[in-house]
Amino acid sequence: MVPVLEVRNLSKNYSQLEAVHDVSFSIDEGEIVGLLGPNGAGKTTTINMVLGLLTPTSGSIKIFGKDFAVNREEILYKVNFAAVYAQLPGNLSVWQNLYIFARLYGVPDARGKIQELMKEFDLEKFSSSRTGFLSSGEQSRLNLAKALLNNPRLLLLDEPTASIDPSTSQIVRSRIKDYARRNGTGVLWTSHNMHEIEEVCNRVLFVSHGKILLEGKPKELPAQYGKKDLEELFITVAREPLSLQ
């Protein structure tokens, strides 16, 4: 089976900084992989390279078995993302935002799909409201609705539930899990909420200083390193990464 995403020896250097160093990983169909690490570890840089928003210094990215550098446009029809730092324009309405992105992703029956997603994410009553007037939680739900517009086979979620209340957050998690299972969608998920990661992810990658330090199942990994849970392991990765090597 061809992995949905296959990253090989990916590096990104700036003049004085090595943001990502020789990173390799893959995501299979229907698998949800957590990308964890402290701020500045290289998670967003990695996601930006996978999305084509940043040119890697070296390494390769294959999505659906195809070289991203060569087949960008074809691949992005079936990739989507949601990130806390990439909100939709506040001066357009919820419907207008979804319609613009549905057209850009070439969604057939865009109006029907928008209706379906607005219902699923409880956004119908905000259809003609300006996006900027929504609460941060509502905006996050809108971002997730946008992320599912094109029925992606690869979904990149950078802290997707960061501004959502615990109740909605749980609903969102179960919807995305269910969506990934039903559609065979691979998901790369970053979060600082370790309970969320334990609940959602099949596998996690711990990143520190641009390198993948640890990899494994979220429920087994802490015990392998003598830690009581994922949160304790996270703290060790953030503060004493060398102790784990």
Added chain:
Amino acid sequence: MNFKRVFTIFLRQVFLLKRSVHRLVGIFYWSALELFLWGFLTVYLERIGGAEFGVITAVIGTVILWNFLMRIQQGIAISFLEDVWARNLMNLFGTPLNFKEYVAGLVLVGVASAVVSGMVMIAVAWFLFSYNLFQFGFLIVPYVLVLFFFGLALGMYTTAMILRFGPSSEILAWSIPALIPPFSGVFYSISTLPSWLQTVAFFLPPSHVFEGMRSVVLSGVFDSSRLFFAGILSVIFFFFAYWLLLRTYRFVLREGKFTRLQTE
């Protein structure tokens, strides 16, 4: 090139206009205001200087065409800034949209706003000053084309600068076009300038257009070689600006400047 995506970039700006009266009015407000100001000033000058000089004819046409050029430039640059202000660039370029399609969408916005603004100005000039821009006949077409390509070039050049230096350089959207009129003979003949500035004017396509228009109005002479030279210059400016914009985009992807555009 996927025209549906190009049109979507245009549609995004139309949606903005539908929800914002001040943006809609802004398309023709400044151009019309400038025409009012220069139109009445020329009427006054004509009264004190004698009608035979043809000041109205010499100035109003150049003011209309200068604003046409500026609308194209601002249509491109300000539409791009709308995406910078809304921190929307990552969302857009995370889709199958490519940069050339995005630029084509911005150009479409620039052309549409220039046409709307131009029509309002032509109507205002007709009603207030009995001025008919079409008195130049088919000659108006090459004049407009030269300014069109130079307007596109200025718009793309401004966009490249903002893309390169970040949102803090947004002032360039207004200051770059403001640099051109003093050396382009929009309001006065190039011969008024000191000789070294006339050399600068020689390399600016609008100066040949406006001098050419003035020459047709005041002495009835049409200089085709001058117009041809202006056309060549405009095309060179256009291709250089396009090349620079694509190169800047690659630089932004390489240096991770999208993040800067999202956060500044």
